[in-house]
Amino acid sequence: MDNSGNRLAEDAKARVIATPAVWLEGEAIRQLEEVAQDDDCASAVGMPDLHPGPGIPIGAAFGFTQTIRPRLVGSDAGCGALVVGLGKVKLSSSLERRVRAEFARPPFAEENLDALCCSAWKHGPAALDDSGVSEFLGALIGPDGLCESGDLPSSVYGSALGTIGGGNHFAEIGRVTDVVDKGAATELGLGKGSLVALCHSGSRGLGKALADTWGHTALKDDAAADYLADLAGAVRFARANRVLLAGRLLRALGVARPKKIVCAFDCVHNHVTRENNLWVHRKGCAPAHNGQMAAVLGSRGTPSWIVRGLGNPDGLSSVAHGAGRKMMRSEAREKIRARYRRKQLTKSRLGGMVICDDTKLLYEEHPDAYKDIEPVIDSLVQAKLAERIVSIEPLITVKK
């Protein structure tokens, strides 16, 4: 028995992780059930941030027995959230100016990008010395480098590295506010009041190219292996992008040394991996294996939560990736425009500020367009998918 109440038709394969306090759009549940009806689908789990997407819902994990479905990974393969704990950092009074300046200029020198984007990366991260995050990059990206040799046209996508991207993506400096699991928080260096860099970004044009190439296919054998190799490149690209964004935040904070980093973990939201004899596709959904840390992203008006996964098979070892939208973008543009003056849009209910020149995006991404995160986290905890560690409230959020 799941806790979805009576929202789902009799369908043993689809379930929703949501207490009655979580509002869910009917169209999202319809899309979830539609995927679950596929003969090869063993289970489809909607997370409490489930919302309608392009034919398939966002905020769900799908377990397939035999085949890989690139469509269920979507056009932003590798998109995810990076959390970097910085411990106690003294904030400069000119922080806002410094963050603005950092994100107003190109992120890295051309020659460094080239070094990053080609197979030369495999020989070491030394080319990135200018940011002071090279060791950090090397540690997070791993020895395989950014991409398979020759599979990434750096001239096309390289300039996207270290930039935020659009939509719900952001780079943020936040502060730990509520500490629920003090032991875990201390162990991670995420004590109350400590600073965190939080980066939500994806694989940009590379992920789109991948989606266009693989389309709505059902993959097995050699084709599946080819797709997985492409996907691995997109995941490394997206992860590198997040690391570079974190590097820029560190630069603005005046924290240029990797040893100041007390913890770092990266959650991939759009991915497919083989787990327990299933191809587990996560679409807007973070892995939460037993002991694995995940960030469930808030909305500036509501905090983000760091949770520890419990590896619950009923939830396909996953958790929600965020609070989830409450309004469609078009609806948000109209309603928020009527509700607030332009000047009110850059300061959030929690006191944080957003740096964003795009008024339309400020409407679409306003906290009012998102659900409260509290029932979302509560649903994950009640269903025993994860446990709360700490909450993080935004101080400065950069969006493009």
Add this chain to the structure above:
DNA sequence: ATGTAC
């Protein structure tokens, strides 16, 4: 969510 074209 994206890069490009309109």
